Amino acid sequence: MVRLYDYPASANCFKVRMLLAQLGVPYERVPVDIFAGESQTADYLARNPAGRTPLLETDDGDAIPESGAILLYLAEGSAFLPDDRVDRAHVHAWMFFEQNLLEPNVGTARFWRLTGRDAERPEAFARHFEAGAGALAALDRGLQGKEFLVGGRYTVADCALYAYTRVAHEIGYDMDAYPAVAAWLERVAATPDAIDDLAPYPESARAGAGGASVHNQPTSEA
Ligand SMILES: N[C@@H](CCC(=O)N[C@@H](CS)C(=O)NCC(=O)O)C(=O)O
Known part of the structure; x- marks a missing residue:
């Protein structure tokens, strides 16, 4: 196991x-x-x-x-990882984006805000928060007209990006500003055996x- x-x-x-x-x-x-x-x-x-x-x-x-x-x-x-080489490259691209732009900014801002570290470094917090908003805007652009990030179906790219995006609202991101993201969050939450723990x-x-x-x-x- x-x-x-x-x-x-x-x-x-x-x-x-x-x-x-x-x-x-x-x-x-x-x-x-x-x-x-x-x-x-x-x-x-x-x-x-x-x-x-x-x-x-x-x-x-x-x-x-x-x-x-x-x-x-x-x-x-x-089924969560496409066989097609180009689709797979797009899965990787979104996962690199997640690690490079989304997680280091939305994730860091969330951790600092929820544990009181934002008050210790307000300027650094504001930079992370703003860069996180940029990442959410990019994700919104990438999702426009799409059900899921790659190939029209749920893949590990959706799983990877869902984790921090679904909790962004907890620290004040206005998800109404990202309508394609908001609709996608609901679709991912409704995939079989999705969890909320x-x-x-x-x-x-x-x-x-x-x-x-x-x-x-x-x-x-x-
Ligand atoms: N890029 C890594 C980041 C992992 C990471 O930051 N893990 C945090 C929890 S979210 C951790 O274990 N931190 C322990 C530490 O920094 O001492 C990944 O995606 O797995």
């Missing part, structure tokens, strides 16, 4: 839980308390040098870090709680 090293409040981990549910793959869920340093132990760093969740341990003991890599590994051979950040994640994590904090802002 595969094993998922998981932080329940992480939308990066949520992506993987969602795809595992949609593929019907049974797995062992191993909670990692990133604010208690559990992702920074020598053992964990040997399996993921970046010290982050999610991390997937395969049946034969390989350890795969990075949510996008895990999604692509799991989706291989399934993102946990709230616990007290230990709050600014000043003493956690050692650099979770969602780009080094350029450190």
Whole structure:
């Protein structure tokens, strides 16, 4: 059985839980308390040098870090990853976009806002928030006239982009400004076996709680 090293409040981990549910793959869920340093132990760093969740341990003991890599590994051979080379390239393009523009901005802004870190660095927060709005606008343009991101059907690209987009409203993004995104969010939520189990950040994640994590904090802002 595969094993998922998981932080329940992480939308990066949520992506993987969602795809595992949609593929019907049974797995062992191993909670990692990133604010208690559990992702920074020598053992964990040997399996993921970046010290982050999610991390997937395969049946034969390989350890795969990075949510996008895990999604692509799991989706291989399934209907969630197109065979067509060009469609596949578009899936990859959206997943790179997610990691390059959406997650580092919407994800960071969300983490800072929900844990009180926005007040510590208001200017950096505003930059992330604004860049996140730009990413949502780009996603909206990309979804215009489309049911799903690639090939007219739900793929791992939708799964990857759904995770942070669906919670953007929690920190004040006006989703009415992105009508194609809003309609797509509903379509993704209605796909078979979609889940809704993102946990709230616990007290230990709050600014000043003493956690050692650099979770969602780009080094350029450190
Ligand atoms: N690019 C990575 C980002 C992973 C990431 O930022 N994980 C956070 C939780 S959302 C984490 O485990 N942080 C622990 C730390 O930074 O110490 C991915 O997509 O998996």
